[in-house]
Amino acid sequence: MTRLDPPPTDPAPVPARDLGLDPTLGRQADGIWERIGPLTGRNQVAATFYDGPGWNRFRPWERLFLGFQGGARRARRQILRHLDPLPADALVLEVGIGDGENLRFTPATWTTYGADLARSQLLGCIRRSPSMSDRLVWAEAESLPFADTSFDACYSIGGFTYFGDHARALSEMARVTRPGGLLVVADELPQIHRYGIGRLIPRKLMRFGPRLLGVDPDFASMVFDFAADPEAAIKLAWPGATRHAIWTGLGYCYSAVRPEPLSTRESLGGTSDAGPLHHP
Ligand SMILES: C[S@@+](CC[C@H](N)C(=O)[O-])C[C@H]1O[C@@H](n2cnc3c(N)ncnc32)[C@H](O)[C@@H]1O
Numbered sequence: 001m002t003r004l005d006p007p008p009t010d011p012a013p014v015p016a017r018d019l020g021l022d023p024t025l026g027r028q029a030d031g032i033w034e035r036i037g038p039l040t041g042r043n044q045v046a047a048t049f050y051d052g053p054g055w056n057r058f059r060p061w062e063r064l065f066l067g068f069q070g071g072a073r074r075a076r077r078q079i080l081r082h083l084d085p086l087p088a089d090a091l092v093l094e095v096g097i098g099d100g101e102n103l104r105f106t107p108a109t110w111t112t113y114g115a116d117l118a119r120s121q122l123l124g125c126i127r128r129s130p131s132m133s134d135r136l137v138w139a140e141a142e143s144l145p146f147a148d149t150s151f152d153a154c155y156s157i158g159g160f161t162y163f164g165d166h167a168r169a170l171s172e173m174a175r176v177t178r179p180g181g182l183l184v185v186a187d188e189l190p191q192i193h194r195y196g197i198g199r200l201i202p203r204k205l206m207r208f209g210p211r212l213l214g215v216d217p218d219f220a221s222m223v224f225d226f227a228a229d230p231e232a233a234i235k236l237a238w239p240g241a242t243r244h245a246i247w248t249g250l251g252y253c254y255s256a257v258r259p260e261p262l263s264t265r266e267s268l269g270g271t272s273d274a275g276p277l278h279h280p
Pocket residue numbers: 043046047050095096097098099100101102115116117118121139140141142156157158159162163164
């Protein structure tokens with residue numbers, strides 16, 4: 001069996017309680033742990049987009065993009081390969097897991113948890129992968145409801161650029177990962193529409209591009225008015241991270257080993273006072 005083949009069985013899940021999730025607090029009946037607060041700014045726009053029809057309308061274009069990168073498996077392996085050093089029984093968190101597309105390309109011997117701010121995406125994840133029930137949290141990347149050092153690795157693919165607070169999300173990803181664990185974040189370049197053929201299209205007309213592709217007006221405005229620098233935030237929060245160009249230069253991927261101590265922890269503060277998970 002190769003690393004990417006579907007496995008015959010799913011490993012026994014780690015009880016969510018051991019990860020700092022208190023079952024008495026807001027557990028949902030449908031397998032999703034609810035830890036979402038009032039959303040603002042980019043996170044509010046993103047949740048509306050990914051929870052509504054906009055993402056389903058846009059998704060074929062994402063598939064087309066990945067198709068041009070050699071297909072979903074090859075395109076995602078450019079990122080997921082940085083998790084290859086993990087042991088077969090790794091405990092992993094995907095932030096912005098969506099409906100769990102990456103689960104098809106990661107070893108099923110891992111125990112994967114997921115966080116996302118779009119509840120309908122989490123429901124879709126359970127529909128596609130029933131074993132994810134009880135392993136998903138409805139939460140922002142900026143406030144992960146897991147105990148410190150819970151995971152062997154934490155990764156995020158495809159959502160990071162428009163996260164509401166890059167520094168806080170990166171700090172949270174590092175906090176919930178054990179020292180020596182792996183951190184990976186990857187996404188398209190911000191303003192990807194300005195590259196390639198996009199350069200030839202007048203800016204005024206470009207504003208209609210995402211609308212024509214089915215994207216919500218608010219999300220389209222967020223993309224066009226975006227002025228943050230997610231890569232600068234990564235370099236600051238994870239100083240040892242290595243940059244890898246992906247998707248023929250249209251995307252970025254950073255991989256890092258979670259250091260001890262965390263450089264940003266004191267300034268941004270941990271969000272969990274639960275003890276670390278015992279994971280041999
Ligand atoms: C393009 S999808 C990618 C899904 C999946 N990771 C993949 O690779 O196919 C981006 C996901 O990130 C989620 N997301 C965006 N901003 C987020 C945030 N601040 N916190 C948690 N999830 C977020 C969205 O709801 C969406 O499900």
